[in-house]
Amino acid sequence: MLIRRIGLLCCLSILPSRQPSPAAVVQKLQAGEPALEWADVDVSADIEYLDAGRKEKLDLYRPRSGAPRQRYPGIVVIHGGGWKGGRKGDKREQNIAYSLARSGYVCASIDYRLSRFGDPPSWPQALFDCKSAVQFLRRFADRYQIDPDRIGVIGGSAGGHLALMVGLTDPAANLEPPSPYAGVPSRVQAVVDLYGPTNLLTWQWDQIPEIVPLLLGASRSKDPALWTSASPVHYVTSDDPPVLMLHGTEDSAVPVDQSRELRSKLVEKGVRHHLEVIEKAEHSFDLQPPQKDLRPLVIGFFNTHLKKAKE
Helix, strand or coil, rough: CCCHHHHHHHCCCCCCCCCCHHHHHHHHHCCCCCCCCCCEEEEEEEEEECCCCCEEEEEEEEEECCCCCEEEEEEEEECCEEEEECCCCHHHHHHHHHHHCCCCCEEECCCCCCCCCCCCCCCHHHHHHHHHHHHHHHHHHHHCCEEEEEEEEEEEHHHHHHHHHHHHHHHHHHCCCCCCCCCCCCCCEEEECCCCCCCCCCCCCCHHHHHHHHHHHHCCCCCEEEEEEEEEEEECCCCCCEEEEEEEEECCCCCCHHHHHHHHHHHHHHCCCEEEECCCCCCCCCCCCCCCHHHHHHHHHHHHHHHHHHH
């Protein structure tokens, strides 16, 4: 499975021709070597960023070129998988992180606490982990040449939901991680959401009764207040960072109406935003779906709000 994923990644048009073979990449991954090299991007794999004993780690994608003292904006990449699956090295997440790193960003693609049958609910720990990744980029900004004042977040599906929660919740929401970076701000300056659910109370999908109670620990009918508290749409305020939403019209898992509902709230509160609706696109696309190359839009959005803001 890992070889197939790497092979698919290496076939993407974003990758220059001088690449290590898929087998060489897999060998490095399995050997746990600290750097995986793809052309003009360095990837440091499996960096610890959570409390001692946590198995979840992050992969750091960094531009290879640049002056030693140059500072890059940072971006946290959050994988999808229904809050119960997926991983930081999946094809979509590598596509996103590689595309952004090539454009001058330091990207942290993260694993976070997943929901498991028989285990305690992973909420709000999953969100805490995502915010800890933002704090990690700030805490080690000097080490990784990051500008701590210019950090964004991007995620797809369940990762889109978490990215929105990171971007729209402030300390007043009482959803800040207690450790390991207490006192380090977790606020971001830009958010990109790929087809994430925005309101768990209005979301319609046949798998909701299975996956959301596994995440939250209660059904919608039993604890609607809990479902409300885990819905990004209910945290929108006028001082929120800009939000870019990407959604396909043929998405049967998270209908595009979820993004439209969030757009209405962003309009109401005067938050800068854009909803890009991709005709005939289904769920789980990356930045290069067959319908449209989304890299210029996403990179342009981050450039506007994380680079030009300081120029």
